[in-house]
Amino acid sequence: MSRQEVVKSNSQMVQKEMITRNYDLITGGTAKVSSTFVPGNLNELLMCFDIANNLPEINAIQNAMRKKSGEMIAEAERSGHSEDVCTYVKADIGMMAKGNIAPNGKPFPDPDVLLLSYTGCFTFMKWFELLREQYKCPTVMLHVPYAADGHPTKNMRDYIVKQLKEDVIPVLEKVSGIKFDIDRLREYLRKSAIAENDLVWMLESSKHKPSPVDCYFGGVYYMGPIFTAFRGTDEAIEYYRLLRAEIEERIARGLCAQSPDGDIPEENYRLVVEGPPNWTSFRDFWRMFSEAGAVVVASSYTKVGGVYDYDGFRHDPDHPLETLADYCLGVYTNRNLPTRVDMLARNIVDYDADGLLINSIKSCNSFSAGQLVMMREIEKITGKPGAFIETDLVDPRYFSAANVKNRLESYFQMIDQKRRAGGSAAAAGA
Amino acid sequence: MSMRPVGEIVAACEAIFEDLSFAKAREWKAAVPGRKVIGYMPVYVPREIIHAAGMLPLGILGGGADMEVIHGDAYYQSYICRIPRSTIEMAINGKLDFVDGMMFPSICDVIRNLSGIWKLLFKDKYVRYFDAPQNFREEIGGVFYANEMRELRDGLAKLGGREVSDDDIRRSIAVYNENRRWVNRVYDFRADFPWKAPSAEVYLLMRAGMVLPPEEHTLLMGEYLAAAEAANRPMRDNCRVVLTGAFCEQPPLSLIKSLEMSGCYIVDDDLMLISRWLLTEVPTEGDPIENLSRAFLLHSAETAAKYEVDVAKKGSYLIDSVRKRKADGVIFAAPSFCDPALLDKPMIISRIEPLGIPYIHIQYAENSSQMQPIREQSGTFADTIKLWSAS
Numbered sequence: 001m002s003r004q005e006v007v008k009s010n011s012q013m014v015q016k017e018m019i020t021r022n023y024d025l026i027t028g029g030t031a032k033v034s035s036t037f038v039p040g041n042l043n044e045l046l047m048c049f050d051i052a053n054n055l056p057e058i059n060a061i062q063n064a065m066r067k068k069s070g071e072m073i074a075e076a077e078r079s080g081h082s083e084d085v086c087t088y089v090k091a092d093i094g095m096m097a098k099g100n101i102a103p104n105g106k107p108f109p110d111p112d113v114l115l116l117s118y119t120g121c122f123t124f125m126k127w128f129e130l131l132r133e134q135y136k137c138p139t140v141m142l143h144v145p146y147a148a149d150g151h152p153t154k155n156m157r158d159y160i161v162k163q164l165k166e167d168v169i170p171v172l173e174k175v176s177g178i179k180f181d182i183d184r185l186r187e188y189l190r191k192s193a194i195a196e197n198d199l200v201w202m203l204e205s206s207k208h209k210p211s212p213v214d215c216y217f218g219g220v221y222y223m224g225p226i227f228t229a230f231r232g233t234d235e236a237i238e239y240y241r242l243l244r245a246e247i248e249e250r251i252a253r254g255l256c257a258q259s260p261d262g263d264i265p266e267e268n269y270r271l272v273v274e275g276p277p278n279w280t281s282f283r284d285f286w287r288m289f290s291e292a293g294a295v296v297v298a299s300s301y302t303k304v305g306g307v308y309d310y311d312g313f314r315h316d317p318d319h320p321l322e323t324l325a326d327y328c329l330g331v332y333t334n335r336n337l338p339t340r341v342d343m344l345a346r347n348i349v350d351y352d353a354d355g356l357l358i359n360s361i362k363s364c365n366s367f368s369a370g371q372l373v374m375m376r377e378i379e380k381i382t383g384k385p386g387a388f389i390e391t392d393l394v395d396p397r398y399f400s401a402a403n404v405k406n407r408l409e410s411y412f413q414m415i416d417q418k419r420r421a422g423g424s425a426a427a428a429g430a
Numbered sequence: 431m432s433m434r435p436v437g438e439i440v441a442a443c444e445a446i447f448e449d450l451s452f453a454k455a456r457e458w459k460a461a462v463p464g465r466k467v468i469g470y471m472p473v474y475v476p477r478e479i480i481h482a483a484g485m486l487p488l489g490i491l492g493g494g495a496d497m498e499v500i501h502g503d504a505y506y507q508s509y510i511c512r513i514p515r516s517t518i519e520m521a522i523n524g525k526l527d528f529v530d531g532m533m534f535p536s537i538c539d540v541i542r543n544l545s546g547i548w549k550l551l552f553k554d555k556y557v558r559y560f561d562a563p564q565n566f567r568e569e570i571g572g573v574f575y576a577n578e579m580r581e582l583r584d585g586l587a588k589l590g591g592r593e594v595s596d597d598d599i600r601r602s603i604a605v606y607n608e609n610r611r612w613v614n615r616v617y618d619f620r621a622d623f624p625w626k627a628p629s630a631e632v633y634l635l636m637r638a639g640m641v642l643p644p645e646e647h648t649l650l651m652g653e654y655l656a657a658a659e660a661a662n663r664p665m666r667d668n669c670r671v672v673l674t675g676a677f678c679e680q681p682p683l684s685l686i687k688s689l690e691m692s693g694c695y696i697v698d699d700d701l702m703l704i705s706r707w708l709l710t711e712v713p714t715e716g717d718p719i720e721n722l723s724r725a726f727l728l729h730s731a732e733t734a735a736k737y738e739v740d741v742a743k744k745g746s747y748l749i750d751s752v753r754k755r756k757a758d759g760v761i762f763a764a765p766s767f768c769d770p771a772l773l774d775k776p777m778i779i780s781r782i783e784p785l786g787i788p789y790i791h792i793q794y795a796e797n798s799s800q801m802q803p804i805r806e807q808s809g810t811f812a813d814t815i816k817l818w819s820a821s
Contacts, residue, residue: 080779082764082772082793084509089773118564118737122538125564125737126773132741133777141564141737143571146542148559155581159574163565336559337546362509365539365769369514372505373547390507 006283007262011243015224018239020104022229025052027106032176035111035131038305039331040119040144042324044188044232044315045168049176053229054111056127060091062103064279064394072098073395087363087395089127096134110135113175115168119144120304120333121366140171144328150339152329160325186317188232193314198240199226200309205247206257206297207351210267212250214257216277216296217286227305232315259290268293269415272347274300274340274374275359275367278391281399285391288405292412296357298347300340300367303332310343333366341374345381354415355384357408362392385418387411436631436657439650443634446641447683450497451525454641455488459528466590468556469526470533471517471541472678473733474707475560476579476722478606480533481644482598483586488529489640489704492516492796495682499797505547511767512795513679514544521552531556531589533582537678537735538770556589558582564737566727576723583719599718607712609644612651613705617698619655621755624695625665627658629673630687636702666693669758669815672751673699675775677733679765681794688801689761693812697755700733707731734774745781752787758815759788761808766795788815 008016026033031052036042038057046053063069072094073087079097081090095101100108116128118141125141132139142163145156169180202222206215213222222243230236256264260283271289273296278285289296307313307330316323332340344356356378360368375386389407392398446454459465466485470477477487493499493516501522502515520526532555534545545559561578563571587594616635620627635654639647668690677700689696710729713721732738732747752760760782764771775791782789790811792804 080776082775084767084793085769085772122536122542122735123769123773126734126770129738129744129777130773133780136741139741141739143564143737145561145574146536146559148542148545148561153581155574155577159563159565159570162570162573166567166570167565336549337543338549340546341550360507362507365510365543368507369510369540370505370543370547372507373550377550 006260007258009246009258011239011246012221014239014242015221018225018230018235019058019228022052023102023104026054027102027104027108029109032112033109034113034115035128036115037117037119037121037124038227039121039333040117040142040328041227041231041305042115042117042142042168043229044185044192045164045172045324046115047188047232048180048184049172049178051113051172051176054108055228056092056131057088058228059095059102060088060394061279063091063095065282066103067280067396069094069280069394070396085363086123086127087393089123089130091394092127093130111137113137113171114139115172116141117144117328118142119328120146120331123366138171138175140168142168142328144334146336147329147334147339148336150336152326156329157322157325160328161321164321164324182320185320189315189317189320189323191234191237192232193317195226195231195236195240196308196314198237198244202240202243202247203298203302203309205251206295208251209352210254210256211270211295211297212247212255212257214259214290214296215302216273216299217282217289218258219296219299219302220277223302223305257295260286261290264290264293264295266293267295269412270295270297270351270353271355271357272296272298272344272351272353273357273359274344274371276301276304276361276364276393277359278399279394280392280396281401284401285399285404288408292408294408294412297351297353300332300344303343305331307332307335307343310346337370337374341377341381344374345378348378348382348384353384354418355411356382356386357411358386358388360388360390362390362398363395364393385411385414387414433657433660434653436654436661439654439657440631440634443631443638443650447634447637448494450493450520452488452528452641455486456528458486458643464591466530467528468531468533468586469529471535471537471544472702472704473535473537473735474562474704474730475533475535476582476726477644477704478599478602478712478718478722479579479583479594480586481602481605483583483590483594484592485530485586485590486643489702490517490520490526490532491637491640491680491702493520494680495684495797495799497797509767510540511679511765512797513765514540516796517544518547521548529555531558531586534559536561538768541678556585558585562726566739568724568727572720572723572727575726576719579719579722596718600714603712603718603721604714605644607714609639609648610706610708610711612648612655613639616651616655617706619658621697624668624670624697625663626661629690629696629699630683631658633683633686633701636705639705640702666695667816668693668695669812669819670695670697670756671759671761672697672748672755672757673701673761673763674748674778675734675762675764675768675771676701677703677735677771678768679796681763682796682798684801685763685794685798685804688805689808692805692809693816694761694808697757698751700731703731703733734770745778748778749781749785749787752782758819759790759811761811762789762791764791764793766793788818
């Protein structure tokens, strides 16, 4: 098999079709379109108004995986944006300058509304202020306070609910011409919770040895439907059922996780990863792990659009607006550092991982600022070794394959050494 | 008492500025047993509440140009701005050991996450991330913000072991109203007579206000103004500029001096904006928390860290400043890796360009040492403005 051929599971193919369908809806010219963000994504609410959900981060990721983001970023820098700032923003601005073409080859329509769900990332605010300059469409801000003490407070929740009632919903009603129906929202939320149950089952399936899934590289595919435009739909329920069945079969057959080249023959290392992946060299990056038999059994990135496994959150149809508030408050990057440390340390223990790898992203201070302290704290708590690599989201200039590979190899050697010294049990099956 | 000459006042301010062990604040704390000091980072916290709790609000604005950062670099990647790493350095080196609590305002992800680092590393300290509303409707953002301030009040009351009454807060509001009046007088004086109040002096005077109790700082400003008015200083043929973007990590003092030396009088800026954040007097009658909340929502300064609801008003704070201070141009001065300032800049430029307001952009870190390129850039800017003005 050629190295360039990529093996995809059935669920990956279905996920791809779903994302494509959403792009067709966005570019089809019939639906009203909102732009909004993955963290704090209010998909169920948007569906109440028949508004399609376009996510600029996903567009930037798509462009990066198609090797187009570098030129888009250069375009944004030529127009006055600093080299220092978030490359998601610059990829988006550059995409607009280059004709705003969606991954399906059709031009994106100007959004009918910018829903600035300001959750877990300060740069979101600047990003949408910049988009507002371009699109001149209604913009509605949902300010989600930071859960700085590790838990949401009543004041935070009330504030979000009030904004939803008095700012967000009236704007969406006006844009769509559809009156808000809270029972419609409840029904979507009920469906969300069903899919979320299977999603958590999938996340926890990597406790098996060998893990049947990779919860970072594979995880980004599995997260696709629920983090984008499908949470609250029957399609998402079906997708996660299909995924669950697929994983159950893998467990029954004793298969290791998949890589772009097919099933990993042997699971040598079980890792927990903090931080987003690099998208410009995604498959090369993945292969650096899979070729060493390294499987990511848990990652924080698969919580960026919602945390469902840590404290059991599910969307609650009985408290529709409050549950949207809790969802927004609970996304990974809206949680304080001690909570993130606790979450990752628990993952290392619960998933019997060999250690923590941090992929620190130049563009993303929300993730990156404080990661070195987090690593030391997690090493202290778990006694497992940590390692640190640096890449970027969608700027190809900041992915140095040789450096990353060297560091990973050193890290795997460190784990081997620890095992020989009896500090860490060898992964089962290895 | 004879009046101190301006040089002596400025030297005293400079000594406070250079003293990274905060001797003045330590003295204040040691003077009365049980006193507490609460550090805060840029851009804005309601210092009135800290003051009302009988505590000293202490501005922590990084380690400055000369402090060697050794440990701090092990906490932050190279692509993160300098202020958190020098702040951590100070904490690890014991320079902040007398600080009983730290407040981290909602300004950016780096300062936000620094609050978490503080929680992890300094578990015995009071740590408060302070979220200000980005919704400015009184019945929505106002209610949230007032409740956040009540939580702050109660947290400080617990730390201090005494209740903080409404009257305490009203008295502190009056103290800070007076302080702001004098800050504004200094800024007005500098704009009217920039040769009499060089920006480096005004900067040091305002930095002293980050350390001294507000009552003392107010007196100091009065003393400085009287001395500066009396001083006979030559007027230079400088252009007048507004400096913007430096609201968090501070530029080195040498940068401020370099700008003026190269021919640019700074007639307004957004340095230490906390001193001028509230644009009107806060009423001292009625519910003091509600009054502080309304002042924030309806009458506060604009920075990149604050959402501008009305797109038409974007940049108006800077444009008003240019007009009010009769500035000839704008210098965008942003710290490296500062997402808010750097992402805001293109939007603000798009507002000032059509008005024909000239501008340049410089980037710095608090420990930038090479001033020659900046002097050349700002000198050329000043010359260009003067040439255009003459034509």
